[in-house]
Amino acid sequence: MLLYAWGHFRPSELELVGRDESPNLPTLLARVLDANVHRLLRRGLDRGYLSQVEEGRSVRGRIQVSDIAKRQTVRLRGTAIYEYDELSPDVLHNQIIYETLLRLARSEGVEQKTRHEVGLTARRFRDVSRVHLTQGIFRRVVLSRNTSQYALLMHICELLFHELMPDPEGSQTQFKGIQDDKTRMEALFEEFLRAFYRAHLAGREVVAKEYTWAAGPQDAPGLALLPKMRTDITVRSPQETLTIEAKFNRKVLVPSQHGGEKLRSGHLYQLHAYLSHAAHYQAAAAHRGLLLYAQREQPIDSQLTIFGRPVRVATIDLGQEWQVIHARLLKLAEI
Known part of the structure; x- marks a missing residue:
């Protein structure tokens, strides 16, 4: 999911490289970073x-x-x-990698064997100095076509910077866990879906579409107060438009005051507004809606018709094998 969201998935470059079982996300990220740094070292650090x-x-x-x-x-x-x-080689992007490796080597959330391997890799940065990592430092990295191999490494280091927190004694770091940050996970989920459908839906435009409100000019100051209307994912062809709203809520259904559990009304209202404006600006096309949740609890897959337009409410279990996720996402888009 991270590779898609970061723009580093290349269907034509996939190879069968086997599987690597990792006990947790910190260890997985540490191994991915370590493997990519080894490839970088074989080519030579940028100078x-x-x-x-x-x-x-x-x-x-x-x-x-x-x-x-x-x-x-x-x-x-x-x-x-x-x-x-x-x-x-003592340039900023090498300094960021070196500092991240040192942090991982001290992280309690990373498997001991992997910490040791990462520590050995860090020793190979002997001519690179340490740097104090901040959120803004990643914005200062400027890469060119000749240093494009650093782009993925910078994404991993930035993710680890946000997730590796100092422990109370300050001698080691602890992994905070990106899964517990709803805002960041929802943004990552959206980026992943957009990149996935862009990669696999040939001949269709996949964008985050922004619509102008179909509002009258009676009150010009009031129009300026309207919020932006921007979809998460819009998949368009000349004949059909699919509007997807991606949600990363812990609970898909919420208790109703009349008993039982219901869908979140705000999410349905939001999707309905997008579908109405899509039909207003592209009247000749057929319009469908998909409200897609990252599954945390029970699976849901319901098909409705709202104001004559098909709307599907479904979940996707991101804990399944990748082949299952791949097929499920294509099926939800009815490819």
Whole structure:
């Protein structure tokens, strides 16, 4: 799911590489990072020109006249101060990987054997310095076509940065667990579904579609107060439009004041609004709706007709084998 959401799934590049059983998500991410770093090390770490300032009798670069005058190096020691550029692996993206490996090697949430292997990999970054990781540091990484192999590694390191929390004593780190963060998991679920359908529904446009409210101009200031109307996933062809709302709630059904459990009304209202506006702007096409939940409890698969439009409410169990998930998602889109 992460590979799809990060844009690193390539159907044409899939190979049968066997299976690796991991006891938990932290260990899985540590192994994925370690394996990709090993491939990176075989190719060689990226290097960049870094400015160095030295003092010596033989000048290797640009003479720093002001520093020489301030420190009187020529008169006192017969030396000059000069600056030069040197190719070094001590660049930001390597520093982020190195620091993440060190954190994983101290993490209680990672299997001991994997911690040891990650620690050995970190030792190979001998010419890379440590860096203080912050949320903003990942935005400072600039990659080019020649360093595109770092993109996946940066995604993994950023995810681990958010999930690895210091323990109370400060000597190790603990894995917080992305599954417990509803906001981030819902965003990840949406990105995954959008990327999945974009990869597998040939000949169809797959986007997050933004509609303008079909509202009258009687009250212009009121129009400015309307929120954005943006679908999670819209799958379009000239003949048909499928609007998908993706939800990552712990409970799909909620108790009703009249007894029993019902679907969440807000989710149905939201999907109905999207379908109505889709039909307004693309009247010639047939319109369907899918309210798709990541399954946490009981499975649901119900088909309804609301205002003449087919609406399906279903769950997808992300804990199943990938082949089952793949087939289920295609079936829900009726491919």
